[in-house]
Amino acid sequence: MTSNPRILFKKRPNAHELPVVGEHIVIDSSTTIDLDRVPLTGGFLTKTLILSPEPAMRERMRDPSVTSYTTTYKLGAPITGFGVVVVLRSEKEGVTVGDYMYGLTVWEAYTVQPYIDSRVNFKPEEWAPGTFDMDSLALQVVPNPNGNYSLTKYASILGTPGLTAFVGFEGIIKGKEGETIFVSSGASAVGSMVIQLAKLKGLKVIASAGSDTKVEYMRGLGTDFPFNYKKESYGSFLAKHGPINSFWDNVGGEALDAALEALLPLSCIAICGTSSTDILPPSEHYRLKNAHLIMKKRITIRGFIVPELIPQFIGKFFADIPALLVEGKLKSEEFVIDGIENGPKTFIDMLKSGHEVAGKLVIVVAKE
Numbered sequence: 001m002t003s004n005p006r007i008l009f010k011k012r013p014n015a016h017e018l019p020v021v022g023e024h025i026v027i028d029s030s031t032t033i034d035l036d037r038v039p040l041t042g043g044f045l046t047k048t049l050i051l052s053p054e055p056a057m058r059e060r061m062r063d064p065s066v067t068s069y070t071t072t073y074k075l076g077a078p079i080t081g082f083g084v085v086v087v088l089r090s091e092k093e094g095v096t097v098g099d100y101m102y103g104l105t106v107w108e109a110y111t112v113q114p115y116i117d118s119r120v121n122f123k124p125e126e127w128a129p130g131t132f133d134m135d136s137l138a139l140q141v142v143p144n145p146n147g148n149y150s151l152t153k154y155a156s157i158l159g160t161p162g163l164t165a166f167v168g169f170e171g172i173i174k175g176k177e178g179e180t181i182f183v184s185s186g187a188s189a190v191g192s193m194v195i196q197l198a199k200l201k202g203l204k205v206i207a208s209a210g211s212d213t214k215v216e217y218m219r220g221l222g223t224d225f226p227f228n229y230k231k232e233s234y235g236s237f238l239a240k241h242g243p244i245n246s247f248w249d250n251v252g253g254e255a256l257d258a259a260l261e262a263l264l265p266l267s268c269i270a271i272c273g274t275s276s277t278d279i280l281p282p283s284e285h286y287r288l289k290n291a292h293l294i295m296k297k298r299i300t301i302r303g304f305i306v307p308e309l310i311p312q313f314i315g316k317f318f319a320d321i322p323a324l325l326v327e328g329k330l331k332s333e334e335f336v337i338d339g340i341e342n343g344p345k346t347f348i349d350m351l352k353s354g355h356e357v358a359g360k361l362v363i364v365v366a367k368e
């Protein structure tokens with residue numbers, strides 16, 4: 001028997017508090033698995049290599065009575081999230097021993113996978129708030145890096161952060177050479193990819209982040225005007241370096257308000273995230289002062305969640321992005337934490353505002 005540690009969802013955090021290690025999410029090292037004999041019942045057995053802590057996982061910890069864009073985690077069950085696994089045994093057609101797969105998986109060392117078919121059946125047009133099951137984002141076989149790039153890239157630029165940036169940029173921002181875009185939380189995994197896609201298209205990029213280290217990281221990605229929003233206000237910086245043709249928003253609040261002022265007529269906003277208000281009760285949310293400019297400037301605002309745009313763009317994503325990565329035209333930085341036992345703490349670190357890490361936090365569970 002082999003030890004099969006997993007991360008359990010033990011208690012729901014209150015709506016506006018950070019989860020606590022040991023109280024809300026815990027590591028359970030008591031389980032074992034027989035890797036040679038565990039029944040597969042038509043599925044396949046995987047070994048977890050990489051896990052990717054992401055903000056949407058906090059949303060899944062909410063009370064099930066609260067409507068949102070995902071289903072909720074079950075108490076007492078292991079949590080699920082995006083990761084990379086390698087196939088150890090398979091009874092499933094199309095899944096071969098040694099395949100690398102990326103998608104939603106159980107946060108445990110080894111898993112008998114039941115999820116393979118559901119993503120194919122996911123129909124974004126049928127999605128309604130609260131009914132979309134995140135578990136439908138099943139594992140997909142992905143290209144073997146063959147030593148050209150690290151598997152950790154599947155938690156950043158080749159995973160949901162990269163996909164989010166790609167589908168939102170292609171589907172909403174579009175962007176033309178010579179235009180100016182503002183990206184909030186530009187050092188986040190999503191933001192850093194948006195910056196690079198914009199530079200590849202010849203846009204001028206203004207981007208914000210919460211530390212000087214992150215400002216330098218954004219500069220290294222080609223950002224023309226990076227700034228620390230804790231040292232200079234969004235409004236004052238955009239007044240100096242705007243106006244802007246588009247705004248990629250990861251944070252909401254004051255950044256959104258300042259962008260409304262700096263945006264040109266007939267411009268657009270892609271609302272990707274709301275990090276500045278995610279853990280605050282609505283009564284403490286920043287109130288927009290510039291909402292009246294939406295009509296006056298005829299601004300298009302589009303909120304999106306990545307699964308709705310994936311079917312349209314995933315082919316182009318895997319055709320273009322791994323090659324650009326290998327050619328060195330796209331970069332991503334990962335901050336690696338070793339060991340599934342560090343999963344709960346790493347997840348909470350990811351949620352904290354202004355952590356010093358530039359790039360994507362990645363948990364390496366096993367090195368194959």
Ligand SMILES: NC(=O)c1ccc[n+]([C@@H]2O[C@H](COP(=O)([O-])OP(=O)(O)OC[C@H]3O[C@@H](n4cnc5c(N)ncnc54)[C@H](OP(=O)(O)O)[C@@H]3O)[C@@H](O)[C@H]2O)c1
Nearest residue numbers: 055188189190209210250273274275276304305306353354
């Ligand atoms: N729509 C979708 O389908 C989709 C998919 C994936 C992610 N997202 C969203 O995209 C955003 C980035 O995700 P990610 O995975 O790339 O995140 P990430 O790499 O973990 O970075 C998150 C960053 O958000 C910033 N932040 C946190 N609290 C903040 C606050 N109060 N004010 C301003 N900034 C704050 C922090 O950076 P600073 O130090 O710079 O403050 C933090 O490092 C998140 O809002 C996430 O929810 C959306």
